[in-house]
Amino acid sequence: MKQQGARSGSRPPVLLLHAFPLSAAMWDGVIARMAAERDVLAVDYPGFGGRPAAVGEPDLGVFADDIAAELDRRGTxxxxxxxLSLGGYVMVELVRRRPDLLAGLVFADTRVTPDSPSEAGRRAVQAARIRADGHVESLVTDYLPACLTATTRADVRTALHRMVRTAEPEGVAWTLHAMAARTDGRAALxxxxxxxxxxxxxxxxxxLCSASDRATLRKALGGARAYGVPDAGHYSAVDNPQGFAAALKAYLQDWNL
Known part of the structure; x- marks a missing residue:
């Protein structure tokens, strides 16, 4: 877990949870625009950003427990x-396990409902291919394109390709199965x-996230306000970090956080 920014007194720090199959580096542009105002933490899950893969039964609660242990160790x-995306799924597990560690919840380009059987099946096929290949190149060719837009800049695409290739293959496969196994998070929220x-x-x-997905999530959060990021696809914080930071700052101002 990396931390940037000066201590901000009574204002709670922001914890950034990355998308699949990226790493905490996806947040660099947002951090650069936030760290002058408050503490910002960014975490890599096991299997990503150079960390060893998680072990045992695939369960996103393992990621939540890992984050909670680090926050406890730091006394944050x-x-x-x-x-964002997978980060939203991990947030649901934090709500279930350690709501005492949370001062606010911002879900970005994600959903709170589980995979359909066909979606879970596709993840299983993808995991099997990655294990058979022994590398994650299929994510670059078959997964990333749906997360990008026609206006995603060439340098952003290159950075994302590089980021994906740092993921540990077994960690990616484990995470695919964990995402497929997740349950409905609405009651937890x-x-x-x-x-x-x-x-x-x-x-x-x-x-990737429909208007219905967003409406369901907002309802689960008690009618939470939505903030848009212009010129951005599923990886909105990477496509437009300035717009994402502006949206996050608007949320913080609206709630006086």
Whole structure:
């Protein structure tokens, strides 16, 4: 877990949780625009950003427990969790396990409902291919294109390709199975997230999360406000870090956090 920014007194730090199959490096552009104002933490999950893969039964709760242990070790206190795509799934597990560590919830380009059987099946096929290949190149060719847009800059595409290739193949396969096994998070948000300031950030051209997904998530958060990121696809924080940071700052201002 890396931390940037000066200590910001009573304001809770922001914890950034990355998308699949990227790493904490996806947040660099956002951190550069936030760190002057408050503490910002970014975490790599096991299997990503050079970390060894998780072991045991695939369960995103393993990632949540790993994050919670690090926050406890640092004595950070409650954080404003910001999760993009897979990061949103991990946030649900944090709500279930350690709501005491949370001061706010921002879900970006993600959803709170589980995979359909066909989606889970596709993840299983993808995991099997990666294990058979022994590398993650199929994610660059078969997965990333749906996360990008026609306007995604060439340098951003190159950076994303490089980032994906740092992922550990077994960690990617394990995570695919863990995502497929996740359960509906709506009840957890209504219960464990009760009273937490909620927000939803959406890339204007995100083709993976539907309007229905976003409406369901906002309802689960008690009618949370949505903030748009222009000229951005599923990886909105990478496509337009300035727009993402502006949306996040608007959420913090709206809730006086």
């Amino acid at each position: 206190g409650p954080v404003i969790a910001v999760g 209504r219960a464990g997230g009760l009273g937490l300031p909620g927000g939803v950030i959406v890339g204007s051209d995100d083709a």
